[in-house]
Amino acid sequence: MVPIRLNWRRFPEGEQAQFGDVVDLLQALKENRLDLVTYELNDLAGSAASPDSPIVMHLMNARDDVALDAFQKRFGPLTDPLVEGGNNSWLTMNEARERFDLYLRIAPPRPNRIGLVNDLLASVSLRPQVYFPDGAQTPQIVLTAESLYDFMLMEIATIHQVGAVVTACSHCRKLYLTGPLTGRRSHAVYCSDRCRVAAMRARNAEKG
Ligand SMILES: [Zn+2]
Structure with missing residues (x-):
């Protein structure tokens, strides 16, 4: 598949500014206080790249305002604050979370429901670019997303395309993906080895 890429900005680690405020965000941009970052969508497993x-x-796992604020600091704003009146520029993180939660529920992909997924994708803006990966002699094509919002919609499209499924961990309730491209078996019930072991210990303790 052609990799999807997003060149984005986020606050440096440890930055104390409140990110929810657009004025604060614009000020931080003007003062060059934001770090440049590149996200790439190759698979759904969290690879080294x-x-x-x-x-x-x-x-999806940011379930309260504190967690949503932390998400925004870590990954950046949903849309570019310098694009006035851009798509979804008025959305709050919480509203975006509710939307994506709904979009993720349009699963599994079936021919009669694929139109719903395409409705979501209709607003996505992607720009093709040819580039040389580090040290490579042959160029590659990449599709660059316009915003973090668009990038996450492409993640959801990929989740639907490969038939990955959102599952809640039986131990900690964290949401994660199972199935193709996720590096997890489709019947995995724990998000991590840590939770699998913790659940086993809890069961053993019950038995006494
Ligand atoms: Zn867990």
Whole structure:
């Protein structure tokens, strides 16, 4: 598949500014206080090249205002604050989370429901670019997303395309993906080895 990429800005680690305020955000941009970052969508497993993939699952697990603020500091704003009146520029993180939660429920992909997925994608803006990966002699094509919002929609499209499924961990309730491209078996019930072991210990303790 052609990799999807997003060149984005986020606050440096440890930055104390409140990110929810657009005025604060614009000020930080003007003062060059934001770090440049590149996200790439290759698979859904969180590889070395894109350890946080898919980003939309981090948003799904941000279940209160504090967590949503932390998400925004870590990954950047939903849309570019310099694009006035851009698509979805008025959306709050919480509203975006509710939307994506709904979009993720349009699953599994079936021919009669694929139109719903395409309705979501209709607003996505992607720009093709040819580039040389580090040290490579042959160029590659990449599709660059216009915003973090668009990038996360492409993550959701990929989740639907490959038939990955959102599952809640039986131990900690964290949401994660199972199935193709996720690096997890489709019947996995724990988000991590840590939770699998913790659940086993809890069961053993009950038995006494
Ligand atoms: Zn867990």
